[in-house]
Each structure stands twice: as structure tokens, then as C-alpha cells.
Amino acid sequence: MSTVPNRSYADIRKALLAREELALVDVREEAPFAESHPLFAANIPLSKLELEVFSRIPRRSTQVTVYDNGEGLASIAAQRLVELGYSHVSLLEGGLDGWRRAGGELFIDVNVPSKAFGELVESRRHTPSLAAEEVQALLDSDADVVVLDARRFDEYQTMSIPTGISVPGAELVLRARELAPDPSTRIIVNCAGRTRSIIGTQSLINAGIANPVSALRNGTIGWTLAGQQLQHGQSRRFAPTREEHRLLAAADARRVADQAQVNRATLADLQRWQQEPGRSTYLFDVRTPEEFEAGHLPSTRSTPGGQLVQETDHFASVRGARLVLVDDDSVRANMSASWLAQLGWEVHVLDDVEPAHFSEQGTWQAPVPAPRQAEEISVETLAQWLAEGDTQVLDFTSSANYVKRHIPGAWWVLRSQLQQALTRIPAAERYVLTCGSSQLARLAVADVEALTGKTVFLLKGGTASWIAAERPLEDGESRLASPRIDRYRRPYEGTDNPREAMQAYLDWEYGLVEQLARDGTHGFFVI
Structure with missing residues (x-):
């Protein structure tokens, strides 16, 4: 076994502030990760490390620091990474407790960078919002209002606001004029909690849409806590966008991207970057999964823009890396990039893509090691x-x-x-x-x-x-040989969460701006 060096909290903090590339990897399962972790830690559990790490940390010479909380997982993970070809692997000095003892801030929950950023956006821009009771009153009075749900379609189907239409986050600026052509129609953007409704609402405001726009304050959690009924199994989705609306949205999105100092790139730039040995470059297609499957650029990963902004740590686990975004409408990539730039990423939008370049079909396949022999x-x-x-x-x-x-x-x-x-x-x-x-x-x-x-x-x-083969099946927790810690149960998920858990989640989100200030490594800005 090779000896893996330690890396200190102070060294990692210095690298974060200098915008150097690094991957700080928590190798515990998702549930313990959600209980406590550094702001920019990426959760890649030891149990599935080999299946995720090549896509999430694509460059083998990346500085990768792994940690656990004393369970003995990190040393195993470090050795596996070395065996997989990673050449700069270290252990976090003292593990999670070492981070805390050195003065590092610790966060709970998942996708914390985007959630904390969403709260920062609302505090700086005073993003307008309406309480659940106010939105219910508008719906009851048949007011001229359209409710747009900024989550993934499967989340929307699980539970939605009455009359709500599924318009995942990156689609909002592209689709809003089609769904609310009368500029006097009020647009309400919702998600399950706060982040995606804040970002979605502010996207429409930043893009200069004429309609009055508000977030549903606290999303479906707020709706539930107000004692109001959600719908289930709905399937209302956005319609195709007319070319005149796309052109208007494209001009708006480019203006917002320029304001956020998004970089422009060509396919030649991309090809050159992909050959660089010292930088990590991620290539993301931010259109819908259906569009990606119908045709996409070779080597792109399907990451619908709203989810990319929400879950950047999951898709791009190397902080300080270069992100390149592509679409075929000049709206979704620019709007997504505008938020990623504000989140502190070096982000570029491909400008010279033609329909012929979308030559590959099918779903994205994660790169994995050669399969091991088994009978x-x-x-x-x-x-x-x-x-x-x-x-x-x-x-x-x-x-x-x-x-x-x-x-x-x-x-x-x-x-x-x-x-x-x-x-x-x-x-x-x-x-x-x-x-x-x-x-x-x-x-x-x-x-x-x-x-x-x-x-x-x-x-x-x-x-x-x-x-x-239509063989018999069982269900239920009949034979659990391990604890169910592989997934953190989100308080905003599903329809059977305790009210106390939902309220506690909201209270935590309200405190994130103060936590960001204490941490001091985020590098976020708000246009």
C-alpha cells in the first residue's frame, strides 16, 4: 500500500480562496454527509466510488482530498483512487473533526452552495415573493395568473400547486412569453422549498420580462404548512416556443450573461481545453433530457440547466474547474451560465455550434473502469x-x-x-x-x-x-443487512414529512447567509 499524505484545513482554505482546482470528497453515505460537511465538499460515497469518480473528477492529476468522520472509509477510498490512476490524493488532516477543530465552518443538508447562494440573492435583490395564502386567494378569485414549477418534471408530478405547469428552471426565460403572452399576467414561480423559486423568479426579472413576477414563498413546504391542498400526478408541461419569442429570449439571456461576465468559447477552444493536462474542463448540455437523447455534441453530459445550478457539486465536483455549456437556442446556456458565474465558476458558453454538431444520440453513459472478472x-x-x-x-x-x-x-x-x-x-x-x-x-x-x-x-x-423474466418479487424492508443511510431524506421531498422537519428546514435556509459570511470561502457575487 502506498502512503497517502495529509492535507490541512488551512491549505485547502488557501486553495479555495486562490480559485485553485481541488476536489474535497466526503466518502461517507449521503445521510451522514447531510448531517455535517464543509461548504464545497462533494459527496462521492465509498460504496460507489468507482462508478462516479471518473465523470465527477475527470482529470487524474487533480488535487483530491478525501475524508470521513472516523469510520475508516477515507483511507480505503484514497487507496482506491490511487489504484484508479489519481496521482495527487491526500487525506484531510484529522478528518471532519479536524476541519471543525481548525475553525472550519460546517453545513448540513445537500447542495448547500446553491441553497446558500439563493438566500444571498434574495437578501441582495429583494426577490419578490407571495405567501401561500396570497397565491391561493389569487387562484380562488380566478385572477390572471400562471404558476410555473421550476423543479424537475418527476418532482412536479409527485406534488404540485393547483394549476401549476412544469417549466424546469433553465426553461423559464425561454418559455415564459409563450405561457404568459399578455404582459399583465402575473407569473408565480415555485419549487419545493426556496432556492429554485428564488433563482427562477430572479432569472425572469434579470431577463427583463414585462410581466409581474413573484416566487411562491417557501414553495410546496409553505403551501403545506398553510394547510392548503397540493395536486398529485399532474402532467402539464410547457409548449414549444415560437421563433419570435426565442429571439427575444436569446437577446435577453445574452445581455444577462454579459452582465455576469460569462465567457464566450468556440469549438476550437473546447478542443484545445480538452487536451490540457493541467486544467479540468466539464462540458454540459443544459437542454432537456429528451432533446439531449435526440442529438447532442460528442463528449457532452446531459445536465438540464436548472438542476446544474442547483446540484453543481454533484456534476462538477472539482471546485475551480472550467465549465463549458451548450444549447441550441442561445437562451438556456446563457441563463444557466449567468448563475454559475455568480456562484464563482469560470464558465463559458459555446457560440459556434451548428445543428450538424449534435451528431450523437442516446443517453449519457458514465465513464467507468474496465469491468472486473466475475462468473x-x-x-x-x-x-x-x-x-x-x-x-x-x-x-x-x-x-x-x-x-x-x-x-x-x-x-x-x-x-x-x-x-x-x-x-x-x-x-x-x-x-x-x-x-x-x-x-x-x-x-x-x-x-x-x-x-x-x-x-x-x-x-x-x-x-x-x-x-x-417475470419472476416473483418481494417488497419492503424485509432483510436489511446494512442501515439505510445511502440517501438523506429531504424535508421538502414527498408528501408525508413531519411539519416540524419542514419548518426546521426553512429556518435553516434563512440562516445560510450568516453561515456563508462565517465560512468566508465562497467567492459568490450577485448581479
Whole structure:
């Protein structure tokens, strides 16, 4: 094993202030990460490190510092990164507690940079908002109002404001004139909490749209706390934009991007940057997933603009890297870039893209290491072995997927806690590993063999193949061999959150501007 050096809080803080490239990686699962972490930490859990790290930290010579909170995960992660070819890997001196003891500010929740920035925008620009009761009164009186939901479509479908239309954040400036052609129509922008409604509302204001615009204060949380009813399963979506409206929106978006000091770039620039050994360059297509699948530039990743601004830490986990955005309408890339520039990123918009350049089709595929060798078995073989007995199935999918449906008798296991999980699972003569596709399960084969001393097999095609064969399924938390810490339950998600949790979340958001000031490393500005 190679020796991995330590890197101090002071050194990382100095690098952040100097806008140097670095990746500060929390390798715990999402739930403990959400309990406490530095502002610019990126959460890449040890359990799926190999499947995420190449896309999130694309340059192998990036300065990568990993940490945990004393669980022993960081040293394992550091060694794995070295084995994957990362040449500048370090451990955070003292781990999370070392950061705190050195005077570093710690934040809760996820996607904190964008949420804190949203609060900063509202405090500086006094972004207009209406309380849930006021919006309900407008709807009850049949006022000339349109409600635009700035979240992802799947979030909108889960719960939405009555009459709300799904218009994910980066689409707002492009679509607003189509949805509210009369400039006297009031536009209300909502999300589940605060950030995306603030950013969406301010996007329309920054772009100079003539309509009166307001955010729904506190989003669907505020609506619920006011005792008002949400709709479920709605499917209202924005309509295509006419060329005259696109041209107006393009001029507005370019003006906003220029004001935010967004950089311009050509395909030749991009090609040159992608060959640079000393800088990281991310290339993001900020259109809808459907448009991306129909045709996109080679090597682009599909990141709809509103979500890119909301979850930048997830897509671009190297702070100080270069971001390049592309669209085909000169609106969504410029508006998204305007916010990313204010969030402290070096961001460029590609200006010389032609329809012919969108030559690749299909979904984005994450780059992953070469698959490890494993002996695969078919669904039929597994069914036979289960009938005979003395076979244990270990399922490495997300806990949410496992609870929804799994192979009867399968145990849910978190890969980063495999050794502890195996002590809870009755021993067997053979083990079969699975997950949705078996891609993650494949990574655990050698470890299960080493820990059990038994023969280990991989289910070919994963649980998806079992489902496709119409084999029986179970649901529920029947056999959890690991704690369900792989995902943090967001207080603004779903429809069954305690009122206390929702209110506490809002109270936390209100305090983020003060936390930013205490931290002092953010580099944000507001146009």
C-alpha cells in the first residue's frame, strides 16, 4: 500500500480562496454527509466510488482530498483512487473533526452552495415573493395568473400547486412569453422549498420580462404548512416556443450573461481545453433530457440547466474547474451560465455550434473502469439454486430500489459496510450478487469471496433481468443487512414529512447567509 499524505484545513482554505482546482470528497453515505460537511465538499460515497469518480473528477492529476468522520472509509477510498490512476490524493488532516477543530465552518443538508447562494440573492435583490395564502386567494378569485414549477418534471408530478405547469428552471426565460403572452399576467414561480423559486423568479426579472413576477414563498413546504391542498400526478408541461419569442429570449439571456461576465468559447477552444493536462474542463448540455437523447455534441453530459445550478457539486465536483455549456437556442446556456458565474465558476458558453454538431444520440453513459472478472449465472440458474437452498442473494442496489422490489430472500447490503453486513446474514455455501444492472454488484465479488471463503457468482443483467423474466418479487424492508443511510431524506421531498422537519428546514435556509459570511470561502457575487 502506498502512503497517502495529509492535507490541512488551512491549505485547502488557501486553495479555495486562490480559485485553485481541488476536489474535497466526503466518502461517507449521503445521510451522514447531510448531517455535517464543509461548504464545497462533494459527496462521492465509498460504496460507489468507482462508478462516479471518473465523470465527477475527470482529470487524474487533480488535487483530491478525501475524508470521513472516523469510520475508516477515507483511507480505503484514497487507496482506491490511487489504484484508479489519481496521482495527487491526500487525506484531510484529522478528518471532519479536524476541519471543525481548525475553525472550519460546517453545513448540513445537500447542495448547500446553491441553497446558500439563493438566500444571498434574495437578501441582495429583494426577490419578490407571495405567501401561500396570497397565491391561493389569487387562484380562488380566478385572477390572471400562471404558476410555473421550476423543479424537475418527476418532482412536479409527485406534488404540485393547483394549476401549476412544469417549466424546469433553465426553461423559464425561454418559455415564459409563450405561457404568459399578455404582459399583465402575473407569473408565480415555485419549487419545493426556496432556492429554485428564488433563482427562477430572479432569472425572469434579470431577463427583463414585462410581466409581474413573484416566487411562491417557501414553495410546496409553505403551501403545506398553510394547510392548503397540493395536486398529485399532474402532467402539464410547457409548449414549444415560437421563433419570435426565442429571439427575444436569446437577446435577453445574452445581455444577462454579459452582465455576469460569462465567457464566450468556440469549438476550437473546447478542443484545445480538452487536451490540457493541467486544467479540468466539464462540458454540459443544459437542454432537456429528451432533446439531449435526440442529438447532442460528442463528449457532452446531459445536465438540464436548472438542476446544474442547483446540484453543481454533484456534476462538477472539482471546485475551480472550467465549465463549458451548450444549447441550441442561445437562451438556456446563457441563463444557466449567468448563475454559475455568480456562484464563482469560470464558465463559458459555446457560440459556434451548428445543428450538424449534435451528431450523437442516446443517453449519457458514465465513464467507468474496465469491468472486473466475475462468473455470471442466469435467472433460471438462480431460481433453481434458491429452490434447492444454501444460496444467499446479496443486493447492492439503492435501499429505495430494494424496498420497492427485490428478489425473494435477497439481503440488502451497503458495499462500504460489507464486512458488518455479512455478520447479520446466515452463512451459505454460495453467494449470488445483484443490483439493478449488476454493475455495482460486480465490484463486490472479490470482497465477498475474501470475507466468506465461498464461491461467489454475479446475476447476469442484475435484478432487471429477474424482473424482465417475470419472476416473483418481494417488497419492503424485509432483510436489511446494512442501515439505510445511502440517501438523506429531504424535508421538502414527498408528501408525508413531519411539519416540524419542514419548518426546521426553512429556518435553516434563512440562516445560510450568516453561515456563508462565517465560512468566508465562497467567492459568490450577485448581479
